Amino acid sequence: xxxxxxxxxxxxxxTGQSMTLQCAQDMNHEYMSWYRQDPGMGLRLIHxxxxxxxxxxxxxxxxxxxxxxxxxxxxxxLLSAAPSQTSVYFCASSPQYSNxxxxxxxxxxxxxx
Amino acid sequence: xxTVTQSQPEMSVQEAETVTLSCTYDxxxxxYYLFWYKQPPSRQMILVIRQEAYKQQNATENRFSVNFQKAxxxxxxxxxxxxxxxxxxxxxxxxxIQGAQKLVFGQGTRLTINP
Numbered sequence: 001x002x003x004x005x006x007x008x009x010x011x012x013x014x015t016g017q018s019m020t021l022q023c024a025q026d027m028n029h030e031y032m033s034w035y036r037q038d039p040g041m042g043l044r045l046i047h048x049x050x051x052x053x054x055x056x057x058x059x060x061x062x063x064x065x066x067x068x069x070x071x072x073x074x075x076x077x078l079l080s081a082a083p084s085q086t087s088v089y090f091c092a093s094s095p096q097y098s099n100x101x102x103x104x105x106x107x108x109x110x111x112x113x
Numbered sequence: 114x115x116t117v118t119q120s121q122p123e124m125s126v127q128e129a130e131t132v133t134l135s136c137t138y139d140x141x142x143x144x145y146y147l148f149w150y151k152q153p154p155s156r157q158m159i160l161v162i163r164q165e166a167y168k169q170q171n172a173t174e175n176r177f178s179v180n181f182q183k184a185x186x187x188x189x190x191x192x193x194x195x196x197x198x199x200x201x202x203x204x205x206x207x208x209x210i211q212g213a214q215k216l217v218f219g220q221g222t223r224l225t226i227n228p
Contacts, residue, residue: 031214040122042204042218043158050213058215090158094214099146099165102216104158 002026006091006105013081013112021076021108023091029103030096032074036060036087037107043090049074050096081112115140115207119219126195127227133180134190134222136205142166144210147181147188152202152221161203164188192224200226 007022025032033048035058045058049068063085065077074093078085088109094102117138126132138147149161164172164181171179176196180189192199205219 033215035216035218040220042117042119042220043216044218045215048213048215056213088156092158092216096214101148101160101163102214107156107158109156 004091004093004103004105006089006108008108009106010109011111013078013110015081015083015112017081019078019081019110021078021089021091021110023074023076023105024072025074025091025093025103026072027093027103028071029093030071031102032068032091032093033058033102034064034066034074034076035090035092036085037090038087046076046089083112086110086112115142115209115217117205117207117217117219119203119205119222121222122220123223123225125225125227128195128197130195131191131193132195132224134192134203134205134224136188136190136219138186138188138205138207138217138219140186140207140209142209142211146208146210147179148206148208148216149177149179149188149190150204150206150218151199152204153198153200158204162190195226197226197228200224 034046035043047066049055091105092102147164151159176193207217
């Protein structure tokens with residue numbers, strides 16, 4: 001059971017480049033979300049999804065797009081990377097409407113030059 | 114909107130000592146969950162302990178326990194008999210029971226256990 005898988009683990013981009021961070025889970029969880037982690041600020045919610053075809057914005061959505069075409073996958077897209085998006089990105093999943101804790105991926109460290 | 118505050122950016126104790134990490138939060142909700150997550154240098158996010166706000170009894174998990182003060186909106190984590198492997202960032206987090214399962218995190222406390 002792989003849990004939540006994020007790829008890549010590390011990436012360096014130039015300003016203006018586009019990129020997709022991949023997130024996949026094999027637990028049939030309805031709820032998936034993306035967070036970014038910055039020093040001194042904890043983790044902040046970017047976007048989330050309560051099921052296939054349904055997405056919504058979190059606390060810091062600007063500059064990011066998401067889609068949820070399947071239950072398993074929830075990719076995060078940066079259309080035009082900016083240095084302010086340098087961060088560590090975490091994907092998480094959990095069953096919807098339950099008291100089960102969220103499962104986190106191992107994170108993607110992204111640097112924008 | 115909910116906010117979570119961890120006022121101790123860094124803490125350091127000797128192995129085998131007891132340490133308490135502080136967390137306060139602000140919400141108008143009556144029912145919610147509170148969590149402590151551990152993030153070791155490997156970057157994994159590991160759930161340490163969870164508290165349901167409607168339960169008066171403080172949660173415990175082996176050497177980890179919480180002091181949940183609902184009226185004061187305080188949720189501290191006590192680590193007893195600290196071990197070198199407890200060295201990590203610790204995050205306090207809040208989640209509403211109703212609606213989407215969005216976690217709101219505090220800023221984190223970097224805990225170092227010294228030999």
